[in-house]
Amino acid sequence: MTLAGASAQVPTSARYALSPVQLNVTDLTGAPASNALVTLVNTDSFARLRADQVPLSDGVARIQAPAGHYMLVASFHDEDAAGNTTATRQVVMDDLTVPSGTGGVTAFNVSEAIASDRITVGTPRPATQNSLSDEVLRTDATGATMTFSADVRGTTPLYVNAVDTPATGTLSNMVVWSGSATDYGYDLAFVSKDKVPANESYQARPAQLATVRNRLYKSPGHSSASGNMTAVLTDPGFGLSLTFRPATFGTVLTDYVLSTGEGTWSEEMTTPDHVTFTSPTDQYVAGRAYTEDWGKGPVAPTSTVVWNGRACAMCTAGGTLNIGLESLGDSGPGHSGVLLFGMPASYHLTAYRDGTRIGETTSTQPLTTTGQPLTPATYRAVADLDVGGSSLGTTSHTDLTMKYTPDAPSAGASDCDGGSETVPCQVLPMLGAHYDLAGLDLSDTSTTPRQRLHLTVDHLAVNGAGSDSPVTAATVDVSYDGGKTWQQARLTGAAGDYVASWPNSPVHSGVLPAIRVTAADAAGNTLSQTVTNAYRIGSAQ
CATH class of the missing domain: 2.60.40.10 (Immunoglobulins)
Incomplete structure (x- = not known):
């Protein structure tokens, strides 16, 4: 319990x-x-x-x-x-x-x-129970709340008993059930107001379900296809509920979701490279279909949107500097990825202030230094990351410059190391690139004669605070020989929204190209990022 x-x-x-x-x-x-x-x-x-x-x-x-x-x-x-x-x-x-x-x-x-009433759940398609929980939300006469939960894993049965509307305070009940088959699963939440019902047989009907089609992209450099999926239910009363199931990358995993209450579902995927990506919380609408791309290459450090509950990795607080590249991006809009502790094959970050080295780390946690002067300066972060851990794994080299001023946008009181009620966290103007390669199959392989990349460049935002300096320039180059030589890609677009293209020549069949991106904004903040083994060129051109 x-x-x-x-x-x-x-x-x-x-x-x-x-x-x-x-x-x-x-x-x-x-x-x-x-x-x-x-x-x-x-x-x-x-x-x-x-x-x-x-x-x-x-x-x-x-x-x-x-x-x-x-x-x-x-x-x-x-x-x-x-x-x-x-x-x-x-x-x-x-x-x-x-x-x-x-x-x-x-x-x-x-x-x-x-407790003689067994909880059973029926689904439109056959599915085997992965997990089941029964949650009772109780409010006392003063309005304070408590939640009581009984949980089972696998096919273990769970029994409860009926409870009538209480004379003092309020009571609600939620049953959360997860089940799966080979290439699909269900994540279902059934809410009963004012009581625990006597009938504990629940049925999910097709018209109640939203369909989430998860396309799981397997990095060309990783031999394993084994990952995990976590479905997260956020309910204003009951709080968080989690369900888990294995996920095979290189396949499509369809998830049918349902909440009869006020809860919203979101999903997390842990790739074979041990990167856990989180999607924004969505109110999936019954009867509608959604598609999520997970781990679609390349996977590289990027800017992201950070809200309450997660510390800022690129912020200052008085004389305390936090500088790190803990957020990774794939092609999924709004996805934020983090490496599981100790999992990258290698990581190294060096930080500079006005050209002078002020620290370095091999931990994916932000580097924190104190005693930094509260005067305008240029901070620089240079990071090398090997995600895949093999000769074909994705690696990246990221070089950022960020113009610091004491009046930088404030992200709140305590969202970074050194922050307090009197010393707010101030967001550094970090630029990040987001890659969406067109035409990739689930092995991150492209067979199109000309490769297209939708590139977006934006700034880190924390609790709505961040630089609003316009992005003024960007370039994209591609290398077919591991970075020895580079070819400039054709680039169209402006203000941080671009489309780049380059040839996938038949002579390069089987090659894993590298991509290099540079960008700058009007304030002089810059980004240079090189990603190796970004995708694979297929043979059918």
């Missing part, structure tokens, strides 16, 4: 008059339970009592509690002789009362058998 909400406050006799409470907990056979986790909360105010995982002795627990209304949640885990979980049962007992001034013991009998 998982709990979320306000921190527990144990009452004292100085604050409340306490009465003895005894919990008699039994398993399915009626014997004293040894397989239960029990929580008791006061629903007049959680601050009066929240007793988590009350200790049981021979199926009995004794606590002191103030008079009032209560809810009890007990999670039972049944196991076979080998210790494998065979079922999980969550018992919820609400509108319990501890009277005042009786002098006697208030006893609550908690039987595992109360």
Whole structure:
């Protein structure tokens, strides 16, 4: 059982008059339970009592509690002789009362058998359960909230019991189910207001579903195709819920999503290169189809949009400088990628101020230095990254210059190291390139006679703050011999939105070209980035 909400406050006799409470907990056979986790909360105010995982002795627990209304949640885990979980049962007992001034013991009998309703989910196409959770959102009489969750993995059954609308506070219930087959899956959320329903059989109907077609691009330099998909449900009441399933890159994985409440789904993909890409949270609309491209080459450091909850890697806070290239981009609009800890084959970043080296790091975490003067300066970051870890893996060399002024845009009080209520984080004017190569198949191979690249160049933005200096120049070059020689690509467009093109000659069949991009804005901030093994030229021209 998982709990979320306000921190527990144990009452004292100085604050409340306490009465003895005894919990008699039994398993399915009626014997004293040894397989239960029990929580008791006061629903007049959680601050009066929240007793988590009350200790049981021979199926009995004794606590002191103030008079009032209560809810009890007990999670039972049944196991076979080998210790494998065979079922999980969550018992919820609400509108319990501890009277005042009786002098006697208030006893609550908690039987595992109360949770007799198995949660089942039907889908339009056959799918095997990957995970299942039952979440109860409880609000006390003061408006404070807590969430109780029972979770199972695989095909383990989960049983619950019906709960009526409470007399004190409010209650809602959400069932989150994930299931899959070979090339598709379901991520479903069913919300019931004011109660836990007696009928725990849910059916996802085609008209309720949004279809998300995930095209998973496999880097030409990586032998493994194994990755992972995480579906993230963000609900204003219940918070975050996650589902997981394996994902095979080089294929298309279709996900059918549903939320009958206010939750919004987003998706994350971890590539075989150990890069985890996140998409923006979307309110997928029932009956509509969406397409997401994941890991479509090349994968390289880039600027991104950062909101609350994630620190700025290119910011100053007073004399503290944070400088790093932790965000990676693929061709997916709005995707933000990060390398899993310790996974890149190699990474090295050196930072300069007005031409003087001020630090270097081999960690993908931002380099932080202190004591920087609060005067105008030019910061420079030079980073080399090997994502793939093989001779054909994608590598990149990024060289940035950023003009710092003490009045740089503020990103908020505490979104970077050194930031505080009185020392805001200020966003450095980092330029980033976003690559979208046309005509690639799922192995990042192009068979078109002329390659097209949609290139966008923009600035880092943190909580809506960042440079608004116009992008004034860009170039694109391509190399077929590992960077020994370069050919200038044809480039059209302006103001950060460009289309580049170059030939995919038959004589270069099987070659993995390198791409070099430069860009500048009106304020003098610059970007130079070289990406090797950006894609593969196929043989059918």
